[in-house]
Amino acid sequence: xxxxxxxxxxxxxxxxxxxxxxxxxxxxxxxxxxLPSKWQQTFSMTRSNxxxxxxxxxxxTFRSSSNKEQTTAGRMDLAYSWTQRYQSGVSFRYxxxxxxxxxxxxxxxxxxxxxxxxxxxxxxxxRTWIFQTVNIxxxxxxxxxxxxxxxxxQGTGTYQTSLGIFALKNLKLFDYFFSPEVHYSxxxxxxxxxxxxRLDGFWGTSLSAGVGYIPWRSKFRYGLNLTPRLEGAKTxxxxxxxxxxxxxxxxxxxxxxxxxxxxxxxLGLSYxxxxxxxxxxxxxxxxxxxxxxxxxxx
Amino acid sequence: MKFILISFLFLLTACxxxxxxxxxxxxxxxxxxxxxxxTAGTSFSKTDHSFSIDxxxxxxLGESRFVIKSWKNSLGTFNGPYVDLPYELxxxxxxxxxxxxxxxxxxxxxxxxxxxxxxxxxxxNGKWDIKVQLLKDGKxxxxxxxxxxx
Numbered sequence: 001x002x003x004x005x006x007x008x009x010x011x012x013x014x015x016x017x018x019x020x021x022x023x024x025x026x027x028x029x030x031x032x033x034x035l036p037s038k039w040q041q042t043f044s045m046t047r048s049n050x051x052x053x054x055x056x057x058x059x060x061t062f063r064s065s066s067n068k069e070q071t072t073a074g075r076m077d078l079a080y081s082w083t084q085r086y087q088s089g090v091s092f093r094y095x096x097x098x099x100x101x102x103x104x105x106x107x108x109x110x111x112x113x114x115x116x117x118x119x120x121x122x123x124x125x126x127r128t129w130i131f132q133t134v135n136i137x138x139x140x141x142x143x144x145x146x147x148x149x150x151x152x153x154q155g156t157g158t159y160q161t162s163l164g165i166f167a168l169k170n171l172k173l174f175d176y177f178f179s180p181e182v183h184y185s186x187x188x189x190x191x192x193x194x195x196x197x198r199l200d201g202f203w204g205t206s207l208s209a210g211v212g213y214i215p216w217r218s219k220f221r222y223g224l225n226l227t228p229r230l231e232g233a234k235t236x237x238x239x240x241x242x243x244x245x246x247x248x249x250x251x252x253x254x255x256x257x258x259x260x261x262x263x264x265x266x267l268g269l270s271y272x273x274x275x276x277x278x279x280x281x282x283x284x285x286x287x288x289x290x291x292x293x294x295x296x297x298x
Numbered sequence: 299m300k301f302i303l304i305s306f307l308f309l310l311t312a313c314x315x316x317x318x319x320x321x322x323x324x325x326x327x328x329x330x331x332x333x334x335x336x337t338a339g340t341s342f343s344k345t346d347h348s349f350s351i352d353x354x355x356x357x358x359l360g361e362s363r364f365v366i367k368s369w370k371n372s373l374g375t376f377n378g379p380y381v382d383l384p385y386e387l388x389x390x391x392x393x394x395x396x397x398x399x400x401x402x403x404x405x406x407x408x409x410x411x412x413x414x415x416x417x418x419x420x421x422x423n424g425k426w427d428i429k430v431q432l433l434k435d436g437k438x439x440x441x442x443x444x445x446x447x448x
Contacts, residue, residue, distance in 0.1 A: 056424075061323070062323055148419050195437065276318055
């Protein structure tokens with residue numbers, strides 16, 4: 001039972017360490033401490049490839065071999081527990097975006113947005129948390145990009161906040177989690193090539209559900225989870241012109257393996273595929289692989 | 299565990315269309331959806347000028363390039379004579395469904411009424427608006443939107 005609990009602390013390793021697509025933000029909490037700890041830090045390296053595009057009617061087109069879009073990211077998450085039930089965290093991410101098509105290519109590296117989060121354990125003896133995340137748009141986004149292929153668009157461009165629940169339950173050798181969240185992106189005005197462009201606020205939501213399996217006396221945990229994510233339509237105003245957008249919808253299918261070295265250290269590998277489940281609407285489709293190293297202190 | 303795997307497979311087939319099993323492959327050939335503009339031209343509403351778009355590269359995913367040729371409706375036609383636009387020309391790419399654009403385009407004047415528009419990066423498949431704008435005192439005075447689908 002003790003081993004089971006030790007393995008649980010890396011449950012979240014693969015939930016949201018991967019690159020978000022251009023169109024649907026990832027606003028789930030990434031570094032929640034589900035076991036009593038004072039500090040927790042997570043380093044992750046991910047590589048994400050765009051496989052295809054899906055239009056607003058749901059028609060998907062997979063890209064040819066000459067059309068490549070790749071993001072390599074390093075991310076650090078820190079979480080600190082202020083009391084037994086209240087914790088907060090911060091996330092930094094540095095990434096390289098590389099795009100090539102038919103011989104022409106472009107590349108750029110930079111920090112992405114900064115993420116803040118906090119969570120409160122609702123009841124002391126059940127593992128259910130209410131969390132809130134905040135995205136601070138410190139990076140260049142698609143709305144003020146200057147480089148060819150928009151490779152310098154490293155962030156979302158807007159302040160976003162999410163409110164959600166993370167619930168975890170163990171049953172013998174299995175663990176199950178469930179995490180709905182709703183988020184809002186605040187309006188923002190950009191000074192860009194079109195003059196002043198205002199992006200209206202929009203809502204989004206996601207629902208993560210997953211299961212993990214820990215073989216008897218093993219230090220490995222095998223996990224699967226599924227996260228459908230919906231992003232509201234983005235309305236953009238420039239001068240006298242108003243351009244309504246369309247909703248985006250994508251499904252993250254995640255498979256991960258984690259290994260607990262001991263009570264303090266854990267390693268993980270995860271794979272995220274956005275092409276498996278549908279329907280998808282108005283989005284890029286990514287596949288990514290990630291390596292994660294997590295440390296915690298009591 | 300069997301139940302979970304079966305549930306997973308059920309979801310894979312029972313939910314909406316999986317992109318993996320319902321997709322087409324990107325064509326490598328150039329898609330031209332702008333024939334009407336090339337032949338008929340497009341007019342600004344606040345000036346007496348029209349223009350045509352002559353694609354030199356594309357339109358296609360990745361980098362495209364085209365030449366804008368402008369004429370005065372009262373003096374010329376699609377075939378010329380071409381005259382300069384009365385205000386500063388700007389070309390902006392916009393993807394309406396996604397609610398975002400692309401990187402800035404570059405405009406170089408070739409000759410009277412002819413402008414080379416390069417660094418035209420369509421970064422993803424879908425419907426794109428090419429906003430051909432006239433700027434007066436730095437603000438958009440007139441605009442024509444040409445739509446293409448890649």
